[in-house]
Amino acid sequence: MNDFFCDALIVGGGPAGYMAAIGAKQSNPNLNVVLLERHEQPKHKIGEALLTGTIIALDQAGLTERIASVGFHRKIGAAYVWGESAEPWYVNYPLDSDMPYPEQFRDHERRYSIHVPRHKFDAVLKDEAIKRGVTIIYEQGEFITARNPMVKPPKHDITVISVQTPIRKIRAGYYIDATGQAAVMAKSVGMRTRIGSSRVGKYCYLADIDWENARDNGFDIHRTNILSNEHGWMWVIHLGEAGDNLTSVGFISTPDLVSKLEFGNITQYFPELGKFGIKDLSPKDVYGKPLSKWYAQPDYSYKSEALHGKNWALAGDASMFIDPILSQGVTLATHYGLLRGRAVAAALEGDVRRQYDVSHHYKCEGIVLQEVIRQWYGSNRNAGDWKLHAAMLAETVYSEKKDSDDAFRYITNLENIRKEYWPYPMSEQREIDARLGTSTLVS
Ligand SMILES: Cc1cc2nc3c(=O)[nH]c(=O)nc-3n(C[C@H](O)[C@H](O)[C@H](O)COP(=O)(O)OP(=O)(O)OC[C@H]3O[C@@H](n4cnc5c(N)ncnc54)[C@H](O)[C@@H]3O)c2cc1C
Numbered sequence: 419m420n421d422f423f424c425d426a427l428i429v430g431g432g433p434a435g436y437m438a439a440i441g442a443k444q445s446n447p448n449l450n451v452v453l454l455e456r457h458e459q460p461k462h463k464i465g466e467a468l469l470t471g472t473i474i475a476l477d478q479a480g481l482t483e484r485i486a487s488v489g490f491h492r493k494i495g496a497a498y499v500w501g502e503s504a505e506p507w508y509v510n511y512p513l514d515s516d517m518p519y520p521e522q523f524r525d526h527e528r529r530y531s532i533h534v535p536r537h538k539f540d541a542v543l544k545d546e547a548i549k550r551g552v553t554i555i556y557e558q559g560e561f562i563t564a565r566n567p568m569v570k571p572p573k574h575d576i577t578v579i580s581v582q583t584p585i586r587k588i589r590a591g592y593y594i595d596a597t598g599q600a601a602v603m604a605k606s607v608g609m610r611t612r613i614g615s616s617r618v619g620k621y622c623y624l625a626d627i628d629w630e631n632a633r634d635n636g637f638d639i640h641r642t643n644i645l646s647n648e649h650g651w652m653w654v655i656h657l658g659e660a661g662d663n664l665t666s667v668g669f670i671s672t673p674d675l676v677s678k679l680e681f682g683n684i685t686q687y688f689p690e691l692g693k694f695g696i697k698d699l700s701p702k703d704v705y706g707k708p709l710s711k712w713y714a715q716p717d718y719s720y721k722s723e724a725l726h727g728k729n730w731a732l733a734g735d736a737s738m739f740i741d742p743i744l745s746q747g748v749t750l751a752t753h754y755g756l757l758r759g760r761a762v763a764a765a766l767e768g769d770v771r772r773q774y775d776v777s778h779h780y781k782c783e784g785i786v787l788q789e790v791i792r793q794w795y796g797s798n799r800n801a802g803d804w805k806l807h808a809a810m811l812a813e814t815v816y817s818e819k820k821d822s823d824d825a826f827r828y829i830t831n832l833e834n835i836r837k838e839y840w841p842y843p844m845s846e847q848r849e850i851d852a853r854l855g856t857s858t859l860v861s
Contacts (some may be wrong), residue, residue: 428451430597441562443552462535463747502801598734609724611722613721619742620715628654741791750832790811812825
Protein backbone atom coordinates (compact mmCIF):
# COMPACT_ATOMS: atom_id res chain seq x y z
CA MET A 419 0.00 0.00 0.00
CA ASN A 420 1.23 3.44 -0.89
CA ASP A 421 -1.63 5.90 -0.37
CA PHE A 422 -1.06 9.52 -1.33
CA PHE A 423 -2.67 12.90 -2.09
CA CYS A 424 -2.33 14.89 -5.33
CA ASP A 425 -3.84 18.08 -6.76
CA ALA A 426 -5.68 16.52 -9.71
CA LEU A 427 -6.42 12.85 -10.34
CA ILE A 428 -7.59 11.77 -13.78
CA VAL A 429 -8.84 8.22 -14.31
CA GLY A 430 -8.55 6.98 -17.92
CA GLY A 431 -5.74 7.32 -20.46
CA GLY A 432 -7.50 8.09 -23.74
CA PRO A 433 -7.64 11.41 -25.61
CA ALA A 434 -9.93 12.93 -22.96
CA GLY A 435 -7.73 11.94 -20.02
CA TYR A 436 -4.36 12.88 -21.54
CA MET A 437 -5.71 16.19 -22.81
CA ALA A 438 -7.21 16.97 -19.40
CA ALA A 439 -3.83 16.26 -17.79
CA ILE A 440 -2.08 18.44 -20.37
CA GLY A 441 -4.68 21.21 -19.89
CA ALA A 442 -4.18 21.25 -16.11
CA LYS A 443 -0.39 21.42 -16.50
CA GLN A 444 -0.70 24.08 -19.22
CA SER A 445 -2.65 26.28 -16.80
CA ASN A 446 -0.46 25.62 -13.78
CA PRO A 447 2.80 23.68 -14.30
CA ASN A 448 3.23 23.40 -10.52
CA LEU A 449 0.18 21.20 -10.07
CA ASN A 450 0.75 17.62 -9.04
CA VAL A 451 -1.31 15.84 -11.73
CA VAL A 452 -1.71 12.05 -11.66
CA LEU A 453 -3.38 9.90 -14.32
CA LEU A 454 -4.49 6.31 -13.73
CA GLU A 455 -4.70 4.02 -16.76
CA ARG A 456 -5.27 0.29 -16.52
CA HIS A 457 -3.05 -0.64 -19.52
CA GLU A 458 0.64 0.16 -19.61
CA GLN A 459 0.82 0.05 -23.41
CA PRO A 460 -1.95 1.99 -25.23
CA LYS A 461 -4.37 -0.63 -26.54
CA HIS A 462 -6.14 -0.78 -29.86
CA LYS A 463 -9.31 1.37 -29.87
CA ILE A 464 -11.82 2.54 -32.41
CA GLY A 465 -11.98 6.27 -33.31
CA GLU A 466 -9.59 6.60 -36.23
CA ALA A 467 -11.01 9.35 -38.46
CA LEU A 468 -10.23 12.70 -36.86
CA LEU A 469 -11.84 16.02 -37.78
CA THR A 470 -10.39 19.46 -38.43
CA GLY A 471 -11.81 20.24 -34.96
CA THR A 472 -9.30 17.74 -33.48
CA ILE A 473 -6.40 19.52 -35.16
CA ILE A 474 -7.63 22.83 -33.71
CA ALA A 475 -7.85 21.28 -30.21
CA LEU A 476 -4.38 19.69 -30.49
CA ASP A 477 -2.99 23.03 -31.62
CA GLN A 478 -4.49 24.74 -28.59
CA ALA A 479 -2.67 22.21 -26.42
CA GLY A 480 0.66 22.99 -28.12
CA LEU A 481 0.86 19.54 -29.76
CA THR A 482 0.88 20.48 -33.45
CA GLU A 483 4.59 19.94 -34.13
CA ARG A 484 4.65 16.59 -32.39
CA ILE A 485 1.52 15.23 -34.08
CA ALA A 486 2.69 16.51 -37.48
CA SER A 487 6.07 14.80 -37.00
CA VAL A 488 4.48 11.33 -36.77
CA GLY A 489 3.24 11.49 -40.37
CA PHE A 490 -0.31 10.25 -39.77
CA HIS A 491 -2.31 9.70 -42.95
CA ARG A 492 -3.74 12.94 -44.33
CA LYS A 493 -7.47 13.37 -44.69
CA ILE A 494 -8.97 15.91 -47.10
CA GLY A 495 -12.61 15.43 -46.06
CA ALA A 496 -15.33 12.81 -46.24
CA ALA A 497 -17.36 11.05 -48.95
CA TYR A 498 -20.91 10.00 -48.07
CA VAL A 499 -23.42 7.77 -49.75
CA TRP A 500 -26.24 8.79 -47.48
CA GLY A 501 -29.64 10.29 -48.12
CA GLU A 502 -31.74 9.98 -51.24
CA SER A 503 -28.89 9.78 -53.75
CA ALA A 504 -26.85 6.61 -54.37
CA GLU A 505 -23.99 8.80 -55.64
CA PRO A 506 -21.31 9.97 -53.17
CA TRP A 507 -21.32 13.57 -52.00
CA TYR A 508 -18.48 15.30 -50.20
CA VAL A 509 -17.40 17.37 -47.23
CA ASN A 510 -14.18 19.21 -48.14
CA TYR A 511 -11.70 21.20 -46.10
CA PRO A 512 -10.92 24.32 -48.16
CA LEU A 513 -8.62 27.05 -46.89
CA ASP A 514 -10.54 29.53 -44.79
CA SER A 515 -8.73 32.79 -44.12
CA ASP A 516 -11.05 33.56 -41.18
CA MET A 517 -10.09 30.39 -39.36
CA PRO A 518 -6.68 30.06 -37.67
CA TYR A 519 -5.34 26.64 -38.63
CA PRO A 520 -1.80 25.31 -38.08
CA GLU A 521 0.43 25.57 -41.12
CA GLN A 522 1.64 21.97 -40.67
CA PHE A 523 -1.87 20.86 -41.65
CA ARG A 524 -2.55 23.09 -44.66
CA ASP A 525 -1.11 23.82 -48.07
CA HIS A 526 -1.90 26.44 -50.71
CA GLU A 527 -5.35 25.01 -51.43
CA ARG A 528 -6.72 23.13 -48.43
CA ARG A 529 -6.59 22.15 -44.79
CA TYR A 530 -6.04 18.59 -43.63
CA SER A 531 -7.03 16.38 -40.79
CA ILE A 532 -5.71 12.86 -40.12
CA HIS A 533 -6.60 9.16 -39.92
CA VAL A 534 -4.80 7.45 -37.04
CA PRO A 535 -4.24 3.98 -35.59
CA ARG A 536 -5.49 4.85 -32.11
CA HIS A 537 -2.85 2.96 -30.11
CA LYS A 538 -0.20 5.13 -31.81
CA PHE A 539 -2.15 8.38 -31.46
CA ASP A 540 -2.88 7.76 -27.77
CA ALA A 541 0.79 6.88 -27.22
CA VAL A 542 1.81 10.32 -28.52
CA LEU A 543 -0.64 12.06 -26.17
CA LYS A 544 0.62 9.96 -23.26
CA ASP A 545 4.22 10.80 -24.08
CA GLU A 546 3.42 14.53 -24.24
CA ALA A 547 1.60 14.36 -20.90
CA ILE A 548 4.66 12.72 -19.31
CA LYS A 549 6.95 15.39 -20.81
CA ARG A 550 4.82 18.05 -19.14
CA GLY A 551 5.28 16.40 -15.76
CA VAL A 552 2.12 14.28 -15.42
CA THR A 553 2.62 11.13 -13.31
CA ILE A 554 1.06 8.04 -14.87
CA ILE A 555 0.17 5.00 -12.77
CA TYR A 556 -0.93 1.79 -14.47
CA GLU A 557 -3.71 0.62 -12.20
CA GLN A 558 -7.46 0.29 -12.44
CA GLY A 559 -9.32 2.90 -10.41
CA GLU A 560 -12.71 2.99 -8.76
CA PHE A 561 -14.31 6.22 -7.53
CA ILE A 562 -15.38 6.23 -3.88
CA THR A 563 -18.18 8.77 -3.54
CA ALA A 564 -20.46 10.22 -0.88
CA ARG A 565 -23.83 11.80 -1.38
CA ASN A 566 -25.72 14.17 0.85
CA PRO A 567 -28.81 12.09 1.78
CA MET A 568 -30.80 15.29 2.38
CA VAL A 569 -30.37 16.40 -1.21
CA LYS A 570 -32.70 15.08 -3.90
CA PRO A 571 -31.53 14.74 -7.52
CA PRO A 572 -29.95 16.32 -9.57
CA LYS A 573 -27.33 13.84 -8.63
CA HIS A 574 -24.36 16.10 -9.12
CA ASP A 575 -24.54 16.81 -5.41
CA ILE A 576 -22.02 14.05 -4.98
CA THR A 577 -18.52 14.36 -3.59
CA VAL A 578 -15.65 12.11 -4.58
CA ILE A 579 -13.80 10.96 -1.47
CA SER A 580 -10.97 9.07 -3.15
CA VAL A 581 -10.06 6.68 -5.93
CA GLN A 582 -9.32 3.12 -4.92
CA THR A 583 -6.98 0.92 -6.96
CA PRO A 584 -6.19 -2.73 -6.18
CA ILE A 585 -3.21 -1.61 -4.12
CA ARG A 586 -3.73 1.98 -2.92
CA LYS A 587 -6.10 4.79 -2.13
CA ILE A 588 -5.47 8.11 -3.83
CA ARG A 589 -7.07 11.35 -2.68
CA ALA A 590 -7.05 14.53 -4.71
CA GLY A 591 -8.18 18.15 -4.75
CA TYR A 592 -10.11 17.46 -7.96
CA TYR A 593 -11.06 14.31 -9.90
CA ILE A 594 -11.83 13.67 -13.56
CA ASP A 595 -13.52 10.57 -14.91
CA ALA A 596 -12.13 10.03 -18.43
CA THR A 597 -12.74 6.27 -18.53
CA GLY A 598 -14.57 6.32 -21.90
CA GLN A 599 -17.54 4.00 -22.32
CA ALA A 600 -16.65 2.35 -18.99
CA ALA A 601 -17.88 5.65 -17.45
CA VAL A 602 -16.83 4.35 -14.06
CA MET A 603 -17.98 7.28 -11.95
CA ALA A 604 -21.18 8.07 -13.88
CA LYS A 605 -22.30 4.42 -13.78
CA SER A 606 -21.49 3.90 -10.12
CA VAL A 607 -23.81 6.73 -9.09
CA GLY A 608 -26.52 5.85 -11.64
CA MET A 609 -26.15 8.98 -13.77
CA ARG A 610 -25.83 7.41 -17.20
CA THR A 611 -28.78 7.30 -19.61
CA ARG A 612 -29.16 5.98 -23.13
CA ILE A 613 -29.57 8.35 -26.10
CA GLY A 614 -31.87 7.11 -28.88
CA SER A 615 -32.22 3.55 -30.08
CA SER A 616 -29.63 0.82 -29.81
CA ARG A 617 -26.93 0.52 -32.52
CA VAL A 618 -23.86 -1.65 -32.51
CA GLY A 619 -20.88 -2.27 -34.79
CA LYS A 620 -18.44 -4.85 -36.07
CA TYR A 621 -15.18 -4.07 -37.81
CA CYS A 622 -11.84 -5.38 -39.03
CA TYR A 623 -8.84 -4.27 -41.08
CA LEU A 624 -8.13 -5.00 -44.75
CA ALA A 625 -4.85 -4.89 -46.66
CA ASP A 626 -6.25 -5.36 -50.15
CA ILE A 627 -8.47 -2.39 -50.97
CA ASP A 628 -8.30 -1.47 -54.65
CA TRP A 629 -8.04 2.30 -54.30
CA GLU A 630 -8.00 2.92 -58.07
CA ASN A 631 -11.29 1.13 -58.33
CA ALA A 632 -12.54 3.12 -55.34
CA ARG A 633 -11.49 6.39 -56.99
CA ASP A 634 -13.35 5.45 -60.19
CA ASN A 635 -16.43 5.05 -57.99
CA GLY A 636 -16.01 8.47 -56.33
CA PHE A 637 -14.17 7.41 -53.14
CA ASP A 638 -10.70 8.35 -51.98
CA ILE A 639 -7.82 6.97 -49.93
CA HIS A 640 -7.55 10.41 -48.28
CA ARG A 641 -11.23 10.65 -47.32
CA THR A 642 -13.34 9.09 -44.60
CA ASN A 643 -15.66 7.02 -46.82
CA ILE A 644 -19.15 6.33 -45.43
CA LEU A 645 -21.74 4.32 -47.36
CA SER A 646 -25.27 3.51 -46.25
CA ASN A 647 -27.92 1.12 -47.52
CA GLU A 648 -31.15 -0.42 -46.19
CA HIS A 649 -29.18 -2.66 -43.78
CA GLY A 650 -27.15 0.06 -42.07
CA TRP A 651 -23.92 1.83 -42.89
CA MET A 652 -20.24 1.08 -43.32
CA TRP A 653 -16.98 3.03 -43.03
CA VAL A 654 -13.79 2.63 -45.07
CA ILE A 655 -10.90 4.55 -43.51
CA HIS A 656 -7.34 4.14 -44.74
CA LEU A 657 -4.67 4.40 -42.03
CA GLY A 658 -1.65 5.09 -44.26
CA GLU A 659 1.96 4.24 -43.48
CA ALA A 660 1.59 5.02 -39.77
CA GLY A 661 -1.12 2.34 -39.78
CA ASP A 662 0.91 -0.24 -41.78
CA ASN A 663 -1.15 0.61 -44.88
CA LEU A 664 -4.19 -1.13 -43.45
CA THR A 665 -7.73 0.10 -44.00
CA SER A 666 -10.31 0.06 -41.23
CA VAL A 667 -13.69 -1.25 -42.44
CA GLY A 668 -16.70 -1.33 -40.13
CA PHE A 669 -20.44 -1.92 -40.19
CA ILE A 670 -23.09 -0.26 -38.00
CA SER A 671 -26.71 -1.30 -37.61
CA THR A 672 -29.26 -2.62 -35.14
CA PRO A 673 -28.09 -5.45 -32.82
CA ASP A 674 -30.35 -7.88 -34.71
CA LEU A 675 -28.81 -7.15 -38.11
CA VAL A 676 -25.23 -6.94 -36.84
CA SER A 677 -25.56 -10.34 -35.15
CA LYS A 678 -26.09 -11.83 -38.63
CA LEU A 679 -22.92 -10.35 -40.16
CA GLU A 680 -20.15 -12.85 -40.79
CA PHE A 681 -16.93 -12.56 -42.75
CA GLY A 682 -18.43 -14.99 -45.28
CA ASN A 683 -21.74 -13.18 -45.86
CA ILE A 684 -20.79 -9.53 -45.45
CA THR A 685 -20.87 -8.71 -49.18
CA GLN A 686 -24.50 -9.89 -49.32
CA TYR A 687 -25.46 -7.27 -46.74
CA PHE A 688 -23.00 -4.64 -47.94
CA PRO A 689 -22.43 -5.19 -51.69
CA GLU A 690 -20.96 -1.64 -51.72
CA LEU A 691 -17.67 -3.30 -50.70
CA GLY A 692 -17.40 -4.11 -54.41
CA LYS A 693 -16.82 -0.39 -55.09
CA PHE A 694 -13.51 -0.85 -53.23
CA GLY A 695 -12.63 -3.99 -55.19
CA ILE A 696 -13.59 -6.32 -52.31
CA LYS A 697 -15.26 -9.60 -53.28
CA ASP A 698 -14.19 -11.77 -50.33
CA LEU A 699 -13.01 -10.51 -46.99
CA SER A 700 -9.45 -11.34 -45.78
CA PRO A 701 -9.80 -9.72 -42.36
CA LYS A 702 -6.75 -8.64 -40.39
CA ASP A 703 -6.22 -7.27 -36.91
CA VAL A 704 -4.84 -3.77 -36.41
CA TYR A 705 -1.28 -5.16 -36.57
CA GLY A 706 -1.92 -6.88 -39.94
CA LYS A 707 -2.25 -10.44 -38.58
CA PRO A 708 -5.12 -12.70 -39.76
CA LEU A 709 -8.27 -12.13 -37.72
CA SER A 710 -10.64 -14.97 -36.84
CA LYS A 711 -13.30 -12.92 -35.01
CA TRP A 712 -14.65 -9.41 -35.68
CA TYR A 713 -13.73 -6.53 -33.41
CA ALA A 714 -17.08 -5.71 -31.81
CA GLN A 715 -18.44 -2.41 -30.61
CA PRO A 716 -21.38 -2.76 -28.21
CA ASP A 717 -24.15 -0.25 -27.73
CA TYR A 718 -22.42 3.12 -27.45
CA SER A 719 -24.93 5.97 -27.30
CA TYR A 720 -25.11 7.33 -23.74
CA LYS A 721 -24.93 10.56 -21.83
CA SER A 722 -24.49 11.46 -18.18
CA GLU A 723 -27.07 13.42 -16.29
CA ALA A 724 -24.56 15.83 -14.76
CA LEU A 725 -21.20 16.69 -16.30
CA HIS A 726 -19.49 17.97 -13.18
CA GLY A 727 -20.02 18.33 -9.44
CA LYS A 728 -18.32 19.70 -6.36
CA ASN A 729 -14.85 18.23 -6.82
CA TRP A 730 -15.21 16.19 -9.99
CA ALA A 731 -15.93 16.44 -13.71
CA LEU A 732 -16.45 14.07 -16.62
CA ALA A 733 -14.62 14.19 -19.95
CA GLY A 734 -14.84 12.33 -23.28
CA ASP A 735 -17.17 9.34 -23.72
CA ALA A 736 -17.65 9.19 -19.95
CA SER A 737 -19.73 12.36 -20.33
CA MET A 738 -21.52 11.54 -23.58
CA PHE A 739 -21.17 9.80 -26.90
CA ILE A 740 -23.90 10.18 -29.47
CA ASP A 741 -23.00 8.38 -32.69
CA PRO A 742 -19.96 7.58 -34.83
CA ILE A 743 -21.60 8.74 -38.09
CA LEU A 744 -19.84 12.11 -38.04
CA SER A 745 -16.54 10.89 -36.48
CA GLN A 746 -16.81 13.40 -33.63
CA GLY A 747 -15.85 11.36 -30.54
CA VAL A 748 -12.12 12.08 -30.42
CA THR A 749 -12.64 15.77 -31.21
CA LEU A 750 -15.07 16.11 -28.33
CA ALA A 751 -12.73 14.15 -26.07
CA THR A 752 -9.63 16.21 -26.94
CA HIS A 753 -11.34 19.60 -26.89
CA TYR A 754 -13.47 19.25 -23.77
CA GLY A 755 -10.73 17.19 -22.10
CA LEU A 756 -8.28 20.07 -22.54
CA LEU A 757 -10.77 22.62 -21.24
CA ARG A 758 -11.73 20.38 -18.32
CA GLY A 759 -8.08 20.21 -17.30
CA ARG A 760 -7.70 23.98 -17.49
CA ALA A 761 -10.90 24.41 -15.49
CA VAL A 762 -9.56 22.02 -12.83
CA ALA A 763 -6.53 24.26 -12.40
CA ALA A 764 -8.88 27.24 -12.00
CA ALA A 765 -11.12 25.37 -9.54
CA LEU A 766 -8.12 24.49 -7.38
CA GLU A 767 -7.50 28.23 -7.10
CA GLY A 768 -11.10 28.81 -6.07
CA ASP A 769 -12.61 29.75 -9.45
CA VAL A 770 -15.38 27.15 -9.90
CA ARG A 771 -17.21 29.10 -12.59
CA ARG A 772 -15.08 27.76 -15.45
CA GLN A 773 -16.19 24.21 -14.83
CA TYR A 774 -19.79 25.40 -15.16
CA ASP A 775 -19.00 27.13 -18.44
CA VAL A 776 -17.33 24.05 -19.91
CA SER A 777 -20.26 21.82 -18.86
CA HIS A 778 -22.77 24.29 -20.17
CA HIS A 779 -21.14 24.57 -23.56
CA TYR A 780 -20.61 20.81 -23.73
CA LYS A 781 -24.32 20.25 -23.09
CA CYS A 782 -25.30 22.79 -25.75
CA GLU A 783 -22.92 21.09 -28.20
CA GLY A 784 -24.57 17.77 -27.35
CA ILE A 785 -28.03 19.17 -28.08
CA VAL A 786 -26.92 20.56 -31.46
CA LEU A 787 -25.19 17.30 -32.42
CA GLN A 788 -28.15 15.19 -31.35
CA GLU A 789 -30.34 17.34 -33.58
CA VAL A 790 -27.96 17.01 -36.55
CA ILE A 791 -27.63 13.25 -36.06
CA ARG A 792 -31.38 12.80 -35.69
CA GLN A 793 -31.73 14.27 -39.17
CA TRP A 794 -29.23 11.81 -40.63
CA TYR A 795 -31.24 8.88 -39.34
CA GLY A 796 -34.62 10.57 -39.93
CA SER A 797 -37.16 10.22 -42.71
CA ASN A 798 -36.16 13.34 -44.69
CA ARG A 799 -33.45 11.90 -46.92
CA ASN A 800 -32.57 15.17 -48.65
CA ALA A 801 -28.99 16.03 -47.67
CA GLY A 802 -29.50 19.56 -49.07
CA ASP A 803 -32.13 20.14 -46.36
CA TRP A 804 -29.68 19.02 -43.63
CA LYS A 805 -27.14 21.51 -44.92
CA LEU A 806 -29.70 24.33 -44.87
CA HIS A 807 -30.55 23.31 -41.34
CA ALA A 808 -26.82 23.47 -40.45
CA ALA A 809 -26.72 27.04 -41.84
CA MET A 810 -29.63 27.93 -39.55
CA LEU A 811 -27.90 26.31 -36.55
CA ALA A 812 -24.58 28.05 -37.30
CA GLU A 813 -26.32 31.41 -37.40
CA THR A 814 -28.71 31.04 -34.50
CA VAL A 815 -26.55 29.06 -32.10
CA TYR A 816 -23.03 30.25 -32.95
CA SER A 817 -23.79 33.64 -34.61
CA GLU A 818 -21.94 32.57 -37.78
CA LYS A 819 -23.51 33.47 -41.12
CA LYS A 820 -22.31 30.84 -43.60
CA ASP A 821 -23.46 29.24 -46.83
CA SER A 822 -24.94 25.79 -46.37
CA ASP A 823 -21.83 23.77 -47.38
CA ASP A 824 -19.57 25.80 -45.09
CA ALA A 825 -22.07 25.69 -42.25
CA PHE A 826 -22.42 21.93 -42.61
CA ARG A 827 -18.65 21.45 -42.34
CA TYR A 828 -18.44 23.99 -39.50
CA ILE A 829 -21.03 22.15 -37.40
CA THR A 830 -20.24 18.54 -38.29
CA ASN A 831 -16.43 18.95 -38.06
CA LEU A 832 -16.75 20.87 -34.77
CA GLU A 833 -14.93 23.90 -36.13
CA ASN A 834 -17.08 25.94 -33.74
CA ILE A 835 -14.90 25.01 -30.78
CA ARG A 836 -13.28 27.86 -28.91
CA LYS A 837 -10.04 28.34 -27.13
CA GLU A 838 -11.78 29.00 -23.85
CA TYR A 839 -15.33 29.45 -22.64
CA TRP A 840 -14.39 31.91 -19.97
CA PRO A 841 -14.78 34.83 -20.13
CA TYR A 842 -17.65 33.86 -22.40
CA PRO A 843 -20.03 36.71 -23.21
CA MET A 844 -23.20 36.36 -21.15
CA SER A 845 -25.22 37.88 -24.00
CA GLU A 846 -24.12 34.99 -26.22
CA GLN A 847 -24.87 32.45 -23.50
CA ARG A 848 -28.37 33.84 -23.07
CA GLU A 849 -28.93 33.75 -26.83
CA ILE A 850 -27.82 30.10 -26.95
CA ASP A 851 -30.01 29.25 -23.96
CA ALA A 852 -33.01 30.88 -25.64
CA ARG A 853 -32.46 28.88 -28.85
CA LEU A 854 -31.76 25.54 -27.25
CA GLY A 855 -33.95 25.77 -24.19
CA THR A 856 -30.96 25.29 -21.89
CA SER A 857 -30.11 27.10 -18.72
CA THR A 858 -26.79 28.87 -18.26
CA LEU A 859 -25.91 27.74 -14.78
CA VAL A 860 -27.05 24.14 -14.96
CA SER A 861 -24.08 21.78 -15.19
C1 LIG B 1 -18.18 2.23 -33.85
C2 LIG B 1 -17.48 3.49 -33.43
C3 LIG B 1 -16.67 4.16 -34.34
C4 LIG B 1 -16.04 5.35 -33.96
N1 LIG B 1 -15.30 6.04 -34.89
C5 LIG B 1 -14.79 7.25 -34.55
C6 LIG B 1 -14.06 8.02 -35.50
O1 LIG B 1 -13.86 7.62 -36.65
N2 LIG B 1 -13.56 9.21 -35.10
C7 LIG B 1 -13.73 9.69 -33.83
O2 LIG B 1 -13.28 10.80 -33.51
N3 LIG B 1 -14.38 8.95 -32.90
C8 LIG B 1 -14.92 7.77 -33.23
N4 LIG B 1 -15.56 7.03 -32.28
C9 LIG B 1 -15.62 7.55 -30.91
C10 LIG B 1 -14.30 7.34 -30.15
O3 LIG B 1 -14.00 5.95 -30.15
C11 LIG B 1 -14.45 7.83 -28.71
O4 LIG B 1 -15.25 8.99 -28.68
C12 LIG B 1 -13.10 8.17 -28.05
O5 LIG B 1 -12.25 7.07 -28.04
C13 LIG B 1 -13.35 8.68 -26.63
O6 LIG B 1 -12.13 8.95 -25.98
P1 LIG B 1 -12.06 8.88 -24.40
O7 LIG B 1 -10.71 9.41 -24.02
O8 LIG B 1 -13.26 9.47 -23.80
O9 LIG B 1 -12.15 7.32 -24.04
P2 LIG B 1 -11.20 6.11 -24.45
O10 LIG B 1 -10.39 6.42 -25.64
O11 LIG B 1 -12.08 4.91 -24.50
O12 LIG B 1 -10.21 5.98 -23.21
C14 LIG B 1 -10.66 5.56 -21.95
C15 LIG B 1 -9.48 4.95 -21.20
O13 LIG B 1 -9.86 4.70 -19.87
C16 LIG B 1 -9.25 3.50 -19.42
N5 LIG B 1 -10.05 3.01 -18.31
C17 LIG B 1 -11.34 2.60 -18.31
N6 LIG B 1 -11.72 2.24 -17.08
C18 LIG B 1 -10.65 2.44 -16.27
C19 LIG B 1 -10.46 2.28 -14.88
N7 LIG B 1 -11.43 1.85 -14.07
N8 LIG B 1 -9.24 2.58 -14.37
C20 LIG B 1 -8.23 3.02 -15.17
N9 LIG B 1 -8.38 3.20 -16.51
C21 LIG B 1 -9.58 2.92 -17.04
C22 LIG B 1 -9.28 2.60 -20.65
O14 LIG B 1 -8.29 1.61 -20.55
C23 LIG B 1 -9.03 3.61 -21.77
O15 LIG B 1 -7.67 3.68 -22.12
C24 LIG B 1 -16.19 5.85 -32.64
C25 LIG B 1 -16.99 5.16 -31.72
C26 LIG B 1 -17.64 4.00 -32.11
C27 LIG B 1 -18.52 3.31 -31.12
